[in-house]
Amino acid sequence: MQWKTLGATPFLPPLYWRAALKRKITGSTLPEQGLRCRVSIDPKQVAAYRKVCGFTDSPILPGTYPHILAFGVQMQLLTDSNFPFPLLGLIHLNNRIRIHRPLGGVSELSISVHTQNLKPHPKGATFDLVTSVEDSLGLLWEAESRMLCRGVKLEGDAEDHAQPSPTQVNELTRWKAPADIGRRYARVSGDYNPIHLSALTAKLFGFPQAIAHGLWNKARTLAALSEHLPAANIEIDVEFKKPVRLPGEVTLLASAAGSSGELWLKGAGDIEHIVGKWRPIA
Structure with a gap:
């Protein structure tokens, strides 16, 4: 390199x-x-x-x-x-x-x-x-x-x-993904991909409505898990499944707090958005 x-x-x-x-x-x-x-x-x-x-x-x-x-x-x-x-x-x-x-x-x-x-x-x-x-x-x-x-x-x-769906998880919290979250996240991240900004710009790329940034979904999930997770010596691995359409509401399921565990972000009708796990760095 x-x-x-x-x-x-x-x-x-x-x-x-x-x-x-x-x-x-x-x-x-x-x-x-x-x-x-x-x-x-x-x-x-x-x-x-x-x-x-x-x-x-x-x-x-x-x-x-x-x-x-x-x-x-x-x-x-x-x-x-x-x-x-x-x-x-x-x-x-x-x-x-x-x-x-x-x-x-x-x-x-x-x-x-x-x-x-x-x-x-x-x-x-x-x-x-x-x-x-x-x-x-x-x-x-x-x-x-x-x-x-x-x-x-x-x-x-x-x-x-593909990561398998988690088994030992319980509902932890839920939150709304507002219609403007793509624009708000773009302002703090610099990521102005049109699929996230509005229904109009998302349609140009084949999406019926705007979708949330994958890394906003992951960040919002880690924010909700902050009491659960160690501050260091941790690896957090997620797989993005179906996008979160805006506006939307999601539910976070997770294992009990500890050095390793699983997380699952779901939407209406049990649609899978994120499947993930955390563990100490090998």
Whole structure:
């Protein structure tokens, strides 16, 4: 892997244009280059994120917040001319984060982003978008987002690893996903994908109404589970099933508090939105 270090956090508007203009698959191999960047944490932005995602005030950053810090770097990587797949068609299938140490007392972090693990899938091909966050002591947090690009033809057997539905869970809480949550989350995350913003823009991409961001669903779930979960040495792995249509209401089921457990986010008529589990980092 070759690494390119950025002098500043990428400016998003030109990257949106790049994403909007690229609609074709231009290759079937992932680039061998990753991006690195130093980022500063703005307490006002963290506070706005907490409010949108339901996290209470704390000296420790929300476990999903490094995704927000890394978003511009991820966008730059995925809209680069040597990246073979159009960003707007990608579907987020899985997300796993590992919190190695408590995310407290940090003001500046180093972020690295690369892609790996391109594999055939029944609907196209999947790859992992890998993000690592370091502070002055070393590795602090890492994430893998498994992305699907439809229509890619690769040699080999297609596999699709679905997580089984949890068994030992009870209802913990429920919440509403309001009609404007896609726009509110876009303002704190920078992710203005049209499928999340309004019914009108979602219809352009084949959705009958706007859908909630997958990472908002995950963040809102972790906010509801915050009393349940250890602050560090934890891996939280979720699979995104059916999208949450806006406006909507969801129910969170989870195991009893502990170092490992399962979670299940369901909607009306028992529709599965998220299946997940947490456990100590192996």
